[in-house]
Amino acid sequence: MLNDMLALIRYSVPGARAEEFMEQATSILGTLSAQTGYRSGHIGRSVDEPGLWALVSEWEGAGFYxxxxxxxxxxxxxxxxxxxxxPSAFEVLVSNP
Structure with missing residues (x-):
């Protein structure tokens, strides 16, 4: 796991575009998941600020991402x-599976 990395891309999404965002983000996640080095991915929305969304993915290394x-x-x-x-690319320093 030494070279593993986490990618976190945050978005500010107006409420009127939430459905469109979800469809497009799901498509992005599908494209990413088909790439070499992909481990997992998630789409999330802030529980405190519903207009703040995140596309999170885990990779075998920065080059793959x-x-x-x-x-x-x-x-x-x-x-x-x-x-x-x-910045969206973060090196994994500690992991607790």
Missing amino acids: RRALSAARMDMYPLMTLMINE
């Missing part, structure tokens, strides 16, 4: 305006 982003670029494009601009 970066290549997967290239493969998912077209799926991700429609949601780019909703993305919160911040």
